[in-house]
Structure formats: C-alpha cells, structure tokens
Amino acid sequence: MIDLKLLQKDFESVSAKLMRKGVDATLIENLKLKNGELKKAKVNFETLQALQNSMSKEFGAYKREGKDISELKQRVDANKIVIAEALDIQRVAHEELEAIAMAIPNMPDDSVPDGIDEDDNIEIKKVLTPKEFSFTPKEHWELAEQNGWIDFERGVKLATSRFSVSFGMGAKLERALINFMLNFNAQRGFEEVSVPALVNRTALEGTGQLPKFEDDLYKMEGQELFLIPTAEVPLTNLFQDEILASEQLPIKMTAYTSCFRKEAGAAGRDTRGMIRQHQFHKVELVTIAKPEQSEEIFNEMVQTASDILTALELPHRIVNLCTGDLGFSAAHTTDIEVWLPGQDQYREISSISNTRDFQARRAKIRYKDGKKNLFVNTLNGSSLAVGRTLVAIMENNQNEDGSIDIPEVLKPYLDMSV
RNA sequence: GGAGAAGUGGGUGAGCGGCUGAAACCACAUCCCUGCUAAGGAUGCGUACGGGUAACUGUACCGAGAGUUCGAAUCUCUCCUUCUCCA
Incomplete structure (x- = not known):
C-alpha cells in the first residue's frame, strides 16, 4: 500500500512516480479525492459520536440522581439516527478508498530505469x-x-x-x-x-x-x-x-x-x-x-x-x-x-x-x-x-x-x- | 466426532451494563534514596486514525464479526483458537 499521507502531502511527486509505473493519472487523482472524502466523513462521524457518548454519560448521572430523562432520551434517539447515516457514509468512503488503494502498485525508486518490458x-x-x-x-x-x-x-x-x-x-x-x-x-x-x-x-x-x-x-x-x-x-x-x-x-x-x-x-x-x-x-x-x-x-x-x-x-x-x-x-x-x-x-x-x-x-x-x-x-x-x-x-x-x-x-x- | 471451560494491555491476572482504556502485581523507563552484591520510594509506561505550535484532546480497539441498549470488556448469536473430559 502506498503512503496516503505522503500522497496527500506531496501529490505531485507521488503521482509522477506512480505514472512511471503506468498507473493511470485519473486513478491517482481519484485516490486523493477519496482519501479527502474519507477524512471528512470520519471527522463528521467522530464529532457526532462524541456528542452521543457525552449524552450517554449524562444519562447515567440523571438516573442516579433520579432526574427526568425523557427529554434527554429524545435528543439521544434523534442523534442516533444521524450517526447511523454518518457511519454509513464513512463506511462507503472507506471501502471505495480501500478498493482503489489496494490495487495500486508500489512506487518505483528513482534509480529504476524507465522502460516498457x-x-x-x-x-x-x-x-x-x-x-x-x-x-x-x-x-x-x-x-x-x-x-x-x-x-x-x-x-x-x-x-x-x-x-x-x-x-x-x-x-x-x-x-x-x-x-x-x-x-x-x-x-x-x-x-x-x-x-x-x-x-x-x-x-x-x-x-x-x-x-x-x-x-x-x-x-x-x-x-x-x-x-x-x-x-x-x-x-x-x-x-x-x-x-x-x-x-x-x-x-x-x-x-x-x-x-x-x-x-x-x-x-x-x-x-x-x-x-x-x-x-x-x-x-x-x-x-x-x-x-x-x-x-x-x-x-x-x-x-x-x-x-x-x-x-x-x-x-x-x-x-x-x-x-x-x-x-x-x-x-x-x-x-x-x-x-x-x-x-x-x-x-x-x-x-x-x-x-x-x-x-x-x-x-x-x-x-x-x-x-x-x-x-x-x-x-x-x-x-x-x-x-x-x-x-x-x-x-x-x-x-x-x-x-x-x-x-x-x-x-x-x-x-x-x- | 460428542460434552464442558476459557480467550482482557509486554507477562500474570481483577473486572457490578454507566464512576473502566481498563485494578493489582511483575517486567520496562526515568528520577530520588542508599553504597554493597540487593532493597526501598516517586513518576511514567498499549495501538490505530483524527484535531491542535504545544499543553492537550476526539474516536475506535478487552480473540474476530454481528446484535440488544441512550450506554457493553460485562448481555445475546455466529465464527476462530486454546485447554479438559468422553468416544
């Protein structure tokens, strides 16, 4: 697997190297795009999950103190639906990225001579x-x-x-x-x-x-x-x-x-x-x-x-x-x-x-x-x-x-x- | 092939559905104390991916996967592995 961080950081040189090995330029472009998508989807999901976790913690405290939980439960249930969607988006992005990334060959060293066969x-x-x-x-x-x-x-x-x-x-x-x-x-x-x-x-x-x-x-x-x-x-x-x-x-x-x-x-x-x-x-x-x-x-x-x-x-x-x-x-x-x-x-x-x-x-x-x-x-x-x-x-x-x-x-x- | 039991951090080994990313001990690292073949004390100590100059912080992971739940190491199911007993 090629280094996706490096791809993100130094796209020009990574893609130039991969193209020497005959990898299609649009495929590399697509890989970068998907990687960005996944990152965004992940941040989104994790933010929602953090909210859910903190509400769940509150839930426990409410119960211990005998407070009314119906309003909190409503918020938690609503957020749950949003999370499920966010998770789905993340899952798809991950699968798509994996499918592309796993099929991309290694970058040849600079010392490798150009050639066809x-x-x-x-x-x-x-x-x-x-x-x-x-x-x-x-x-x-x-x-x-x-x-x-x-x-x-x-x-x-x-x-x-x-x-x-x-x-x-x-x-x-x-x-x-x-x-x-x-x-x-x-x-x-x-x-x-x-x-x-x-x-x-x-x-x-x-x-x-x-x-x-x-x-x-x-x-x-x-x-x-x-x-x-x-x-x-x-x-x-x-x-x-x-x-x-x-x-x-x-x-x-x-x-x-x-x-x-x-x-x-x-x-x-x-x-x-x-x-x-x-x-x-x-x-x-x-x-x-x-x-x-x-x-x-x-x-x-x-x-x-x-x-x-x-x-x-x-x-x-x-x-x-x-x-x-x-x-x-x-x-x-x-x-x-x-x-x-x-x-x-x-x-x-x-x-x-x-x-x-x-x-x-x-x-x-x-x-x-x-x-x-x-x-x-x-x-x-x-x-x-x-x-x-x-x-x-x-x-x-x-x-x-x-x-x-x-x-x-x-x-x-x-x-x-x- | 059949019946049971178990799988928790580098190791041993606790864990009541929320206060557990996880006790304790050992190992390890740094520091302190002390000099004698060792001991004592303090602190730290998992991984991955994010955010932040940084301090720090978010998510996930307690064999693997799925489920129940607002919330799971803890409950349910499937699978894998190991051990014990029977054939």
Whole structure:
C-alpha cells in the first residue's frame, strides 16, 4: 500500500512516480479525492459520536440522581439516527478508498530505469563466461528425456499440462540442489524456516498478490485458502500485525517450498520443458529490516544468489529491471539470469526485490524505534528456482553424447553409488 | 466426532451494563534514596486514525464479526483458537 499521507502531502511527486509505473493519472487523482472524502466523513462521524457518548454519560448521572430523562432520551434517539447515516457514509468512503488503494502498485525508486518490458532492463554485470561447445548444445527437455531424468507426458497424465515428474538422478539432483541452496543461505545468515503451503486471503493481501492477481492463484474449493505462489507470502506474513523490537532486526530467513501458479496470461510461452510449470520448487530468501538496513541486505541477497550459481559453475548475468518489468510490490528489483546454451540466451533464475514499506503497510509489520512505531522494509528473492537451476546444469554441463556432468559442489549431496 | 471451560494491555491476572482504556502485581523507563552484591520510594509506561505550535484532546480497539441498549470488556448469536473430559 502506498503512503496516503505522503500522497496527500506531496501529490505531485507521488503521482509522477506512480505514472512511471503506468498507473493511470485519473486513478491517482481519484485516490486523493477519496482519501479527502474519507477524512471528512470520519471527522463528521467522530464529532457526532462524541456528542452521543457525552449524552450517554449524562444519562447515567440523571438516573442516579433520579432526574427526568425523557427529554434527554429524545435528543439521544434523534442523534442516533444521524450517526447511523454518518457511519454509513464513512463506511462507503472507506471501502471505495480501500478498493482503489489496494490495487495500486508500489512506487518505483528513482534509480529504476524507465522502460516498457524486459528488453529495457539494464545489464549490470556478467559472471563467468559461457563455454564454447564443439557441437550444437541441446535444449534441456531433450537431455532430460534422453537421460530419463524428467518425464513430461506422465506429468500431464497425473495432472495437466505444465506438470512434470522427475526420476532417478533427476529427482535426486533436485533434492541435492534444495539442500545445497538452503545450507548455502544458512551460511550467509539466513535462518531456515518451514512454512505452510496454504495461506489465507489476508496473507496474500499483505504481500500484494491479492486483490489484483487472484486469477493466477490456485484456490481451495469452499475455503478462503490458496496455494502459495512463492514462499515470500508465508515468510513475510509471519510478522503480520506485529510490532517488532528494534534489536530483532534484521530478520533473515530462507525457506524451501513448492510454488503454485496458474500462469494465467502465459499461454503459449515456454510450453515445452520445465521453465514454466504450474508447480515448481523454489528456495526463497526473505528479510525483514529497518529502512536504513534494507539496501545493504538487498545487495547481500543478490550476492548470495549469484554466489550459488558461481559455486555451481553456471554463467549468469545480473540485470536491473526497468519500470515496465517491475512487479506490483517492488520498489526496485534485480534479476539474475542464467545462461542456457541450448536456448542460446540468458533466462531468469532469480528475482530479488526491495518492497521498502509497501508490504509492511499492507501487512502492518512495524518495529519500535525508541518511542515511535515505524514500518519495516521487506525484501524477497529467489535463491534459487530449483527447476531452472536443474535446466541450467543440464544445458551447461552436457557432453556431445548427451551425458551430463554433475557439479562438484553437489556431489557430497548425492550418493553416487546408488 | 460428542460434552464442558476459557480467550482482557509486554507477562500474570481483577473486572457490578454507566464512576473502566481498563485494578493489582511483575517486567520496562526515568528520577530520588542508599553504597554493597540487593532493597526501598516517586513518576511514567498499549495501538490505530483524527484535531491542535504545544499543553492537550476526539474516536475506535478487552480473540474476530454481528446484535440488544441512550450506554457493553460485562448481555445475546455466529465464527476462530486454546485447554479438559468422553468416544
């Protein structure tokens, strides 16, 4: 949620920032208007309520003293009707404001470059050089099938398209990657957490998936429960509606979960292989931090994800997302893209965002700074998407005969004898 | 699955439908006293959103929501959670 006070106080700059992210100018204008309306309605209601309260107090005194209450009761009853109307006006104003405000994305930082889509993202640096192949490298689905690691047809049989099944070394590699990543993150100070895969509406509103993106979520029938699209949701919402002690911060967490996405609107994209699945494994990083800590931790998170790829000897590049490619909740985002020789391009494998106080406002996560309660900053990032890492290993480590070399760092995690 | 009990501020725990935003104790903060391994005293101490330069002040919140009432932590209903007992 954007800061409505700031919007009121500094309308020009807030709306300019939101417009960079493509928010309609009239919508912002409307938000300001509604906010003013609500304020007025609130003052009006509270004034009436104060009158009612004081009359009610009098009422008690009258009774104790045995005075006649009929005249007072008349006034009180009359005021009651007026209050009901005022309350109604306030309620409507609040609902209208909420509906608009909850659907408005975060303001991008000034450092975020302008742009329309991923083509306008800015490459910051490349890490490791892709190796030259003496043959034409294959795409991962071909390698996966040839090695018997992944079965796409049987995934469809069990569920529907965009599901797959891993077998043997494919399955073991996934498990090894998860363990490797969790341990790696733990060494960088991120505490491992195990969280529910189902969350309620409040949690999803807190992190920004709802109300706007319900179409992309799997919802339980007859219940207000959703499968998580990312561990960011449960991890961040762990502290929903809490006021944390200053010394507790930063809280650095990592979690492995399955993630579930309907991929509405991605029809036709990456239909082959395991790049874009409805269910996928991901190891996530989430940090709850003080505002002054958040940029330093952001860089740590990017570095951690990048270092995992380096440890796996996977060439990748780090990219600063432009306004057009920025997610709903993010103030700024850095993507890590891994080199896929089979596809002959870099593909996203991690996305790290600082949402600043956007999610904290929605989820009401604050900390005590001396006397005052301030909103925390929340950060999230993949470290890493497991399936895509496996894809990268297959494509980068393939030999001409289709066999695949296992990265050294994973060998301790794999019992190679079975 | 059935039957009971309970959910109050950081913690423990009182609360008669109006004098309760809420006793008391602990914890915490500041100050005073005193020097000895501690104790005593004073004051302060919830959150959100408003109004005011400020002192201060208004509204709401006692698991959540709805209701009864001029007025509800206190009565009624629904839901959630926890505990105990039974199957």
